[in-house]
Amino acid sequence: xxxxxxxxxxxxxxxxxxxxAVVAGDPRASGARHDExxxxxxxxxxxxxxxxxxxxxxxxxxxFNEFHVPRAMHVPLVELSGFQPDPAAxxxxxGAESRxxxxxxxxxxxxxxxxxxxxxxxxxxxxxxxxxxxxxxHASGAEREAFxxxxxxxxxxxxxxxxIDGSDDRSAASTSSMLEATRRRSCAF
Amino acid sequence: xxxxxFEYGFLSHNAGLIAALVIGLGxxxxxxxxxxxxxxxxxGQFYLKDLTVLKVLFTAILTAMLGLYWLGRFGVVDLTRVxxxxxxxxxxxxxxxxxxxxxxxxxxxxxxxCVSMSSGRMDGLALVGGMLFGVLVFNEIFPVVSIFxxxxxxxxxxxxxxxxxxxGLAVFAIVIAALGSFVLAERLERSPR
Amino acid sequence: MKSAxxxxxxxxxxxxxxxxxxxxxxYMNPYLAGVGIGSVLLLAFVVMGRGLGASGGFSVAVAAxxxxxxxxxxxxxxxxAGYLVDGAAQPLRDWIVIELIGVMLGGFISAVAxxxxxxxxxxxxxxxxxxxxxxxxxxxxxxxxxxxxxxxxTSGQALTGGAMLSLGSWxxxxxxxxxxxxxxxxxxxxxx
Numbered sequence: 184x185x186x187x188x189x190x191x192x193x194x195x196x197x198x199x200x201x202x203x204a205v206v207a208g209d210p211r212a213s214g215a216r217h218d219e220x221x222x223x224x225x226x227x228x229x230x231x232x233x234x235x236x237x238x239x240x241x242x243x244x245x246x247f248n249e250f251h252v253p254r255a256m257h258v259p260l261v262e263l264s265g266f267q268p269d270p271a272a273x274x275x276x277x278g279a280e281s282r283x284x285x286x287x288x289x290x291x292x293x294x295x296x297x298x299x300x301x302x303x304x305x306x307x308x309x310x311x312x313x314x315x316x317x318x319x320x321h322a323s324g325a326e327r328e329a330f331x332x333x334x335x336x337x338x339x340x341x342x343x344x345x346x347i348d349g350s351d352d353r354s355a356a357s358t359s360s361m362l363e364a365t366r367r368r369s370c371a372f
Numbered sequence: 373x374x375x376x377x378f379e380y381g382f383l384s385h386n387a388g389l390i391a392a393l394v395i396g397l398g399x400x401x402x403x404x405x406x407x408x409x410x411x412x413x414x415x416g417q418f419y420l421k422d423l424t425v426l427k428v429l430f431t432a433i434l435t436a437m438l439g440l441y442w443l444g445r446f447g448v449v450d451l452t453r454v455x456x457x458x459x460x461x462x463x464x465x466x467x468x469x470x471x472x473x474x475x476x477x478x479x480x481x482x483x484x485x486c487v488s489m490s491s492g493r494m495d496g497l498a499l500v501g502g503m504l505f506g507v508l509v510f511n512e513i514f515p516v517v518s519i520f521x522x523x524x525x526x527x528x529x530x531x532x533x534x535x536x537x538x539x540g541l542a543v544f545a546i547v548i549a550a551l552g553s554f555v556l557a558e559r560l561e562r563s564p565r
Numbered sequence: 566m567k568s569a570x571x572x573x574x575x576x577x578x579x580x581x582x583x584x585x586x587x588x589x590x591x592y593m594n595p596y597l598a599g600v601g602i603g604s605v606l607l608l609a610f611v612v613m614g615r616g617l618g619a620s621g622g623f624s625v626a627v628a629a630x631x632x633x634x635x636x637x638x639x640x641x642x643x644x645x646a647g648y649l650v651d652g653a654a655q656p657l658r659d660w661i662v663i664e665l666i667g668v669m670l671g672g673f674i675s676a677v678a679x680x681x682x683x684x685x686x687x688x689x690x691x692x693x694x695x696x697x698x699x700x701x702x703x704x705x706x707x708x709x710x711x712x713x714x715x716x717x718x719t720s721g722q723a724l725t726g727g728a729m730l731s732l733g734s735w736x737x738x739x740x741x742x743x744x745x746x747x748x749x750x751x752x753x754x755x756x757x
Binding site for chain 2: 601626
């Protein structure tokens, strides 16, 4: 195949794939596992409403002792295969982030429990959304309303909601700075 | 589907690093294959002599963009777990302008400078040194520029979201624009200068 | 040398299998190279859930260096501290740093295989080695600054963000190309 005809084939392929994309629909819809993730806010609300919930922290003992979500129980990842979750409760696993939680979820589901949920974002999400929720000073009315609802939830768990200037670049924030906020008030759960 | 593999817990941090090495190997290999480790070739695009960079860059964007769209559409990849880049309108515009000037000045970009360096080129090494210096300068002046740096943050916005069109339509538009630019590039390179 | 680098339409020359030194091969069809890079980027998305990067690795290196020279300053200054894990530098645990090591290795392998490895300085015909090195360093410094503001470079923003249709990334692409073309007349003597 000559270079020119090869280039034409490449171009035609791109055109066809692109044209197909116009009618094929939303690429994010198929893979999403919405019903297997639960947000930190939902977990917080369930805890406050005293719903039958079994929260499992799969991190190390040191991490658990430093900070854990209120009323969570500690079952490190390596001990999970021998663990029987409560059949009557909604089971939520969490780790430092979502990734390890998925391994935990798979282990638990193998031992026959109907469905295990993953805390989306792990402990970090709890710290960012419940303990240290922020809203920009320039946020819209709807964003402020949503923030006020979360702020009320946050204070219930001893968190410190804040209004901030500019953006809060959290990708580089360390969990230790978030944990400082929890030490200002004690969590009496 | 349990992909991205790393995000669904199939890979440890160390396995992720091995993946980084393999991915980097492929990246560097194809960059050099295409001649992007050569500063005169890279800079040549700004004088409309050699439009290789445009062809390689936009073909790569097209390949990954179409691949991501279709893999997502058929549920092979969970796109909600793929890290979306946040947009900071003014800093990224300003950063782009500054970067573009540096690019035509230095003839290489951060990634290609590594390829240039490992191909034995001393100018690649000099550029790497310059980049480290530039980052150092930024870090030291950060208190002065931090307000601008954090300004106009609008979150993880995509072009189709901004305009309010389906993602696939934007994909097609970019395909057309890229293919058009390729046709133009071929004509420009053929014309005597 | 420009003669070996024919642009469009060049067919592949057969490479002689002489044992001493392989002649320089022509570059790969740019569209194919682009498909190669795009496939690698796609692999990164599928395996890691993230794209490529380059300038981030330089930030890690600078933070690690500052942490070694002036640890207090590094730990207390947020642009450095953000790349440190509890105040300590761990560059070889950073994904982009390892990726860049791979980039160097991959480039090296390709260059050697194609007979293009050469201790040399790539420059335009009217530039001197000295001026080239000075401009390379200065251009690098300017790009380092620009990449920090933009949160990335051609790999992280243009390629990765471009493929994801991220707004800021496309603003970066347009701005970078526009600025490059606008500033090109100033550096004619370097390249033409």
